[in-house]
Amino acid sequence: MSQEYDLTLKVSRYNPDIRRSWIQVYRLKAGRILRFVDLFQKINDEQDSTLAWRSSCEHGQCGTCGIRINGKPLLSCELLVEDAVRLFKTQTFTVEPLTVAPVTRDLVIDMEKAYEQVHFVKPYIIQPAPEHPEGDEYRISPRELEAYVEATRCINCFCCVAACVTQKNYLGPNAVLANIVRLMDPREMAKQERMDILYSEQGTPRCRTARACSFVCPKEIDIAHFIASAKEGNLK
Amino acid sequence: MGSKLQIDSILRPEVLVIGAGGAGLRCAAEICERRQDTSVVVVTKVYSPQKSHTAAAQGGMAAVDPNDPVDKVLYHMFDTWKGSDCSSDQNIIKKVCESAWEQILWLERRGMHFSRTEEGRIAKRPFGGHMLNFGEVKAFRACYEADRTGKGIMDTVWAESLKHGVVSLNQSVATELLFRNGRCIGAIVFMEQNGKFVAVLAKATVMATGGKTRMYQVSSNCRQNTGDGLALMLQAGLPVMDLEAVQFHPTGIVGPGILASEALRGEGGILRNKDDEPFMERYAPTAKDLAPRDLVSRCIMTEIREGRGCIHADHKLPHVWLDLRHLPEHIHKTRIQEVCSFFCRFVGVEPQSQLCPVTPTAHYQMGGAPTNEFGEVQRDAQQIVPGLYACGEFAAASLHGHNRLGTNSLLELITMGKVVGKRVSAYLDEAEDPGNLPQDAGQHIFGQFSDYLETQGRGRYSEIRDDLRILMTAKVGVFRNEQILREAIERLKELKERAGEIELTSKSLVMNQSLVQLWELHHLLDVSMVIASGALSRKESRGAHYREDYPERSSEFQYHTLAYMTEFGEVTLGRRPIDMSIFEARGEHYEKFGIIERKY
16 A cells, blocks of 8 residues: 655755745655655645746656755656655655756756756767768677667766766766767767867866766766776777 | 836847757758758757757667668558558658668767667667568567667757757747748747747748647656647647647556657567456457557557556556566666666566556657648648748658657658758748848737736646646547547636636746746647547547547548637637548559558
8 A cells, every 4th residue: 555755855945036045844745656856746736836946758868857855966756755765764855956057946057057068078979980881870789889888878967967076177977978978989080089078187187086976877877987997098 | 017028139040940859950950961050049948958858769760771671661651651540641651761761870870879780780679560561570670779769869969959059048938939921030939047038030940849748647748748839830820730649658657657668569568457368469460569559559448448457556547567577688688778667766666577557648749730741831731831840749741640650750850850951951042031020029928928927816727737637638538529529628618717817926037937837738728629629520530539439430531630729719620631642653552552441
């Protein structure tokens, strides 16, 4: 039978119209299988329509709903009430926006600034390899692809950026990873430009190998492993 | 309050693209490849185009590889025609199916990470309704990137748009289309992050706002899919086409309605009822679990109605089972990893050892803005609207008719995005400058927003939203009949009235989600009214539109429904003929493209 929980959410709020920040406490009852995005909707529906938050696909594929619950960066669409209670051993949760960009309102942040780092590493193929002599697609063996396919699963939710111990002058784990994908992609010829990005002052030299990125990644990508391999010049 | 609302600035790109998902950005990329330095502005409701709902598509993109020794483009064309229940347009079928492989190569050469065969070629999997030899055996035709094909496409077209310097207005909505002498010259865009209105004046405007199924209780669509683009067309006095054709995907994960890809059945998954019976064998002896979506959804609902379904303990919703337990470990780990994780995460089920609860989920609109084969938006069956184009799920050219085959949507959005890009590029060379901002620009949306901000009343947004979802699911869902459709139309009028009595707590324009949600709610109501009216008028069953009181397809309704609605509830219906140019050309196997029987 479905269990109900009495939850307390302490939510960071900010009103840009009067430039005021405060913590607002919401108390609500919720079934075990509700997600945190459902809780925010429930607050909007039943208690406070002004609480601003953000989501889109609501099943962990788009990375829009990144947030901090009790300090941990995660996707609010993927956190179920019963899992949160088990994970944090409490029914009281602090809810804060990710720290990766300035706050627009409440839990909504100005992600355009954060995204600039990803744009900077040019996630496309800069200089494509010549076509296969027999035409059609470029040939990539499953083993070749396997070496970097996990890194292509990144959805740019920026949870890793929020968790990273290097907060300044760093491209961030997700942007570095996007660069690594194309370094490993046999269709990319502009390897030198990619190496220059990788080893630039804002690149891997700023990584302190704390592995926080891998720890929080909602897609369970071992980002730190990819970055460490890149640092050692060991990408294949 | 009204005086506060004003146009803050004017942008003058050559092209405005409204909706920056797969179709919109494929179109933008095509324009930039053909005409370097063309200025393109795209508008997206999400905070980066990369977040668009295209990224949630899972299974694959259909394309016949010319190197395939057994598959033929003609079979793909036939399957699409048959799947549509003889109501797609054959000129579009031909155009899209014939250029499918070329579009796969376009994506691959720009960096999409397709799954591979041992020889390093793009791998293919079977999908519902795609068969060899005119329906004999399943075809391996869906090119895929594991179970995240949409993400692969989205990442690729988004990165291409960055490469070409396409400018994106993020977290923004197009609120009003602008016209001069019948030609579209851009739109008024509301930017949520700073609460400002921008007028975008462009030579060409492309609409690609995607789907709209958020008016249903269980829906696979993202929060942003609220029919805004369709509502804008209706407001401008333009028609929408075949909206009664709503696709219910058979396997939504019970509760949130998250899509559990058809790829699961493509890889060998089997549907079972509460007695463990693989019931699809009874309904579709040849195609079985890989019958087309409309058919499988009706079978599941029939099983549930006849008492062979289950009730989910937490969500209290009826469902059947999807059995994946017999699939080899490597399939679980490499080809369906993402989807299986949804079952674990959202309903606590381990698909390698447990049965997965699934139920039909509102998934896709086959209809949309009517366009010709170049993606030019039509004013009626004969005339186009100069300067206005549409592609992707938002548009109906129509490739899908009244039922879409899996993997044909990603194919369509890429192909038609390209087609529109090509057409727009040619138009730009001859098109006149859009000129100055029309005098009355913005008056419509300012009027709407002022009403929303000034209304005092007792209407509750969440109640009306929930009532709408329950109503549409019960009365305009998988099964329909005259009586419940008439009830639905009356109830929608009530809901529209109540929506006019909602008082907003916050009057701010900056990131005020309740303001934008109210604007969206009106769109959902408008579009729902057109769906119900189209469904009422179509007294037959065709594809996803199923009437219990008229269970057979009828030659009387062998046309597309055009619907206009400038005043809520006052729906005017028209018709557009179905193109049968393949049949009429009398080439080899032309008889397969007549009005054929649809059995699987």
